[in-house]
Amino acid sequence: MKKLLSVLLCVTMLLGVCAMLAACGGGSALTLNVYNWGEYISDGSEGSLDTIKAFEAWYQETYGQKIKVNYTTFASNEDMYNKLSSGAVSYDVVIPSDYMIAKMIEEGMLLPLNFDNIPNYANIDQNFRGLNYDPEDKYTVPYSYGVVGIIYNANVVDEADAQGWDLLWNEKYAGQILQFNNPRDAFGTAQYKLGLDVNSTDKAQWDLAYEELKKQEPLVQKYVMDEVYNMMEIGEAAVAVYYAGDYFTMLDAQAEDVDLRFYYPERTNYFVDAMCIPSCCKNQELAEIFINYMLSEEPAIANAEYIYYASPNSVVYNNEDYQDEMGEETMEILYMDVENFKELYNQYGFLNQSNDMLTYVSELWHKVRN
Numbered sequence: 099m100k101k102l103l104s105v106l107l108c109v110t111m112l113l114g115v116c117a118m119l120a121a122c123g124g125g126s127a128l129t130l131n132v133y134n135w136g137e138y139i140s141d142g143s144e145g146s147l148d149t150i151k152a153f154e155a156w157y158q159e160t161y162g163q164k165i166k167v168n169y170t171t172f173a174s175n176e177d178m179y180n181k182l183s184s185g186a187v188s189y190d191v192v193i194p195s196d197y198m199i200a201k202m203i204e205e206g207m208l209l210p211l212n213f214d215n216i217p218n219y220a221n222i223d224q225n226f227r228g229l230n231y232d233p234e235d236k237y238t239v240p241y242s243y244g245v246v247g248i249i250y251n252a253n254v255v256d257e258a259d260a261q262g263w264d265l266l267w268n269e270k271y272a273g274q275i276l277q278f279n280n281p282r283d284a285f286g287t288a289q290y291k292l293g294l295d296v297n298s299t300d301k302a303q304w305d306l307a308y309e310e311l312k313k314q315e316p317l318v319q320k321y322v323m324d325e326v327y328n329m330m331e332i333g334e335a336a337v338a339v340y341y342a343g344d345y346f347t348m349l350d351a352q353a354e355d356v357d358l359r360f361y362y363p364e365r366t367n368y369f370v371d372a373m374c375i376p377s378c379c380k381n382q383e384l385a386e387i388f389i390n391y392m393l394s395e396e397p398a399i400a401n402a403e404y405i406y407y408a409s410p411n412s413v414v415y416n417n418e419d420y421q422d423e424m425g426e427e428t429m430e431i432l433y434m435d436v437e438n439f440k441e442l443y444n445q446y447g448f449l450n451q452s453n454d455m456l457t458y459v460s461e462l463w464h465k466v467r468n
Contacts, residue, residue, distance in 0.1 A: 126164075127166045128163060128166070129165070129166050129168060129380075130167045130190050130381070130385065130388055131168045131188060132168070132189065132190065132191045132388070133193070134171055134193045135172065135193065135371070136171040138371075138405050139169070140397070140400040140401045140404035141404070146403065146404050147396065147400035149392065149397040149400055152397060153165075153167065157391075165384075173323045173324055174280045175195050175282070176198075176280055178192060178198070182202075182376055183205075188379070188380060189379070190375065190380060190381060190384065191374070191375060191379075191388055191389065192373075193372065193373050193374070195370070196231040196370045196447060197448035197449060199231045199237070199238055199374060200232070200450030201456075203237055207376055209379060209382060210236045210237060211237060211386060212383070215383055215390060216239060216393070217390065218390045218394055219239055221411045222393070222410055222411060222412070223410050223412050223436075225436065225437070226240045226410035226440075228440075229443055229444070229447075230444060230447070231370070231449070231450065239374075239389050240373075240411075241392070241401075242370075242371050242402070242407035243369060243370045243371070243410055244341050244368075244369060244432070245367065245369075245434065246283065246287075246340070246342070246369070247339075247341075247342050247360055247361060247362045247363070248338070248360070248361055249348065249358055249359070250336060250338075250358070250359055251330070251333060251335075251357060251359075254271070254274065255271065255336055255337060260359065262363045262364065263291035265337055266287060266314060266317075266339055267291070267313065267314050267317065268337075269317060271336055271337050272317040274335050274336035275317050275335065275336070275338070276319060276322050276329060276338035276339070276340075278321065278323070278339060279320075279322050280323065281459055282448055285304070285308075285462075287339055288306075288308075288310035288311050288314070290366055291310065291363075292306060293365070294306065294307060297448065297451070299451075299455060301455075301458055304459060308466065312466060320335070321467065322338070326340050326348075327344065327347065330348050330358060331348050331356065331358075332353050333353055342360065342362070342407075342408075342432060343405055344406065346406035346428060360431065366446065368439065369448065370443070373392065375389075395413045398413060399414050399420050402414045402420065406428075407432070408436070415433060
């Protein structure tokens with residue numbers, strides 16, 4: 099009997115210890131799967147805040163439960179869409195671009211958000227609400243925004259040639275030009291150059307843009323996404339079209355014999371990337387807590403400083419330390435026309451296309467690349 103009591107006492111003590119461990123986060127960790135662009139979150143390098151690890155620590159301290167964020171990256175909206183639509187994977191938070199968000203909403207691939215779990219949404223500026231990809235603000239929380247421009251190496255490119263979209267078609271720089279490796283952005287460069295509507299439903303207009311891209315093809319060294327960084331930084335290419343924020347990342351890492359410059363063509367793409375919860379999400383409340391955390395001041399500023407993209411979060415761009423850290427020239431480029439963003443976005447931003455039009459554009463893109 100004494101032996102049995104001793105065993106029972108040990109079992110009771112062990113159960114108590116297990117309960118204490120669980121209460122202190124010692125039990126099995128929760129898992130959150132996040133899918134984002136490459137180079138698109140502060141990761142702790144060069145003294146920056148690792149916002150993923152910071153969230154894990156904050157969650158355990160706040161809720162007494164360990165959490166593990168599985169963070170993976172994609173190179174393009176199309177890659178992200180294809181992976182999610184296949185049904186072979188499950189993610190809790192994704193950060194696509196506006197036109198792809200509209201497509202995913204239309205196809206039922208995103209869950210409506212419970213904003214009770216996202217009180218920091220109040221930090222999002224009114225200029226970034228009610229945009230046409232999510233007009234009722236039901237599915238998305240803006241993460242970053244920006245404008246497409248042209249990056250060039252002033253040690254190779256004559257300043258007189260750095261004008262408008264024509265630089266991307268200038269035969270003088272044949273073999274040194276980088277073009278987007280995704281159809282929406284690539285076609286956009288040709289459409290803006292020709293003065294066409296980037297959201298046209300007239301296939302004849304897309305045919306004109308296609309012909310312009312075919313003219314450009316012999317001049318293009320490579321169609322790129324994330325490869326653009328290294329190629330421009332080391333001078334392997336001299337001209338690239340890319341997002342304004344990424345110019346500053348390249349500028350920080352450029353080689354000594356490279357002199358990178360940037361400008362906006364007169365007509366160009368204004369875009370928004372936003373945090374969303376896909377319909378395959380396993381834990382929506384946890385995903386919303388993650389989104390809310392990323393809208394709080396410290397991680398929001400850390401992410402904005404790291405990725406060099408403009409932030410729609412008022413606690414970021416109104417922060418004097420952030421403004422000083424970025425510098426006046428950088429702030430002028432990143433936050434150009436912020437007061438008029440909604441108007442400019444609705445004029446120049448990409449809208450979702452019908453499936454018929456998307457199929458047609460995909461066919462044209464295949465012909466450009468082959």
